Amino acid sequence: DWHGERIVDVPPRTVAHEGPVYERPFHRPSWQDALQANSPDALPRPCAPDELRATLLDLVGAPNLASKSWVTSQYDRYVLGNTVLAQPEDSGMVRVDEETGRGVAISTDCNGRFAKLDPYAGAQLALSESYRNVVATGAIPLAVTNCLNFGSPEDPEVMWQFAEATRGLADGCLELGIPVTGGNVSFYNQTGDVAILPTPVVGVLGVIDDVYRRTPMAWGPDGELIYLLGDTHDEFGGSEWAHHVHGHLGGLPPRVDLARERLLGEILVAGSRDGMLTAAHDVSDGGVGQALVEMALRAGVGARCWVPDGLDPFVFLFSESTGRAVVVVPRSEELRFTEMCAARELPAYRIGVVDSGLGPDAGYAEGTQVLQVSDLFTVSLAEVREVHEATLPAVLNA
Structure with a gap:
């Protein structure tokens, strides 16, 4: 009703379930099998320590991974002082109740390359990363929204991508137990007959009972322990390494494991709630190497890390396997936290320790x-920060 006049009188269920349905033709693209067969496994990989170091710096400055502060610093992220986590944290978090400290966290994500390789899995990977970003801050995911961006639906191959992505998102939300509360679709995103990468952007909203127990991404004082949660596999299809270093797109995206995502989320939320974690950061684009760099830069403090036994250094640093996070645990909480992970059968590998005094031992000045x-390479945070922050200003100020 509006000023006494009845504008709409429709049973809500009919709007959601009985609307017009388009029966557009669609079919799997003729090139899809060849794309998936074009694996990145044959691409040259860095092996020597200096090659691994150079690759880390190269990826840190890649446009997709570089600092976005040139953009985000130009607008107000702290409206009325209620923003408690902002970019580059895993998710944004806003306090909504000053008395109880209750807050909401939200993250949006999508990797269009994954969706090109497999639209069904690509939508679930976007959902997984947004879900992971929310739980990394200690919030419990409750709802999903989306912005599904595709080329022309009049192209049966684009329509197939859209159908697969929506099917993947629906199945993923059912398995994670969170509903889609809204969203939108954007078609005809193309130039001529060249469509954009299928880009099903997925947002996840979570709630935290008290923002003061949120988990940031910056690690804490010297001596705290760095753990990698989850399993790392040799998965580089659609990865930032394959894209940025080799300009390659092919193979299969990382395997989706929504049960693992849910378990990881329960561990991260429990660790936040019970005071067992100083910091947490999801592992996604760029792999563990990128996650460690971002945590170190956020804290302004260095660390000594090592590669788990039996794992290739390149795979450890740059694989984009899902269902993983890097967490920082105070020594006083290590036993309690690792016992919780073991009881829930979540792999937890100690991969480092926060250490602000490594500079002189590595040939750098005091401080x-x-x-x-490991014994592979050392890089100063000053050098990393310079590379990380230079990309966008150089491109956008040109």
Whole structure:
């Protein structure tokens, strides 16, 4: 009703379930099998320590992974002072109740390359990463929204991508137990007959009972322990390494494991609630190497890290396997936290320790903060920060 006049009088269920249905033709693209067969496994990989170091710096400055602060610093992220987590944290978090400290967290994600390789899995990977970003801050995911961006639905191959992505998103939400509360679709995103990568952007909203127990991504004081949660596999289809270093798109995206995502989320929320975690950060684009760099830069403090036994250093640093997070645990909480992970059968590997005093041992001046990876290489945070922050200003100010 509006000023006494009845504008709409429709049973809500009919709007949601009885609307017009388009029966557009669609079919799997003729090139899909060849794309998936074009695996990145044959691409040259860095092996030597100096090659691994150079690759890390190259990816840190890649447009998709570089700092976005040139953009985000130009607008107000702290309206009325209720924003408690903002970019580059895993999710944004806003306090909504000053008395109880209750807050909401939200993240949006999508990797269009994954969706091109497999639209069904690509939509679930977007859902998984947004879900992971929310739980990394300690919030419980409750709802999903989306913005599904595709080319022309009049192209049966584009329509197939759209149908697969929506099917994947629906199945994923059912398995994770969170509803889609809204969203929108954007078609005809193309130039001529060249469509954009299928880009099903997925947003996840979560609630935290008290924002003061939120988990940031910056690790804490010296001596705290760095753990990698989840399993790392040799998965580089659609990865940032394959894209940025080799300009390659082919193979299969990382395997989706929604049961693992849900378990990881329960561990991260429990760790936040019970005070067992100083910091947490999801592992996604760029792999563990990128996650460690971002945590170190956020804290302004270095760390000594190592590669788990039996894992290739390149795979450890740059694989984009799902269902993983890097967490930082105070020594006083290590036993309690690792016992919780073991009881829930979530793999937890100690991969480092926060250490602000490594500079002189690595040939740097006293007080220089560095990130050291086993006996492979050491890089100063100053060098990493310079590379990380230079990309967008150089491109957008050109």
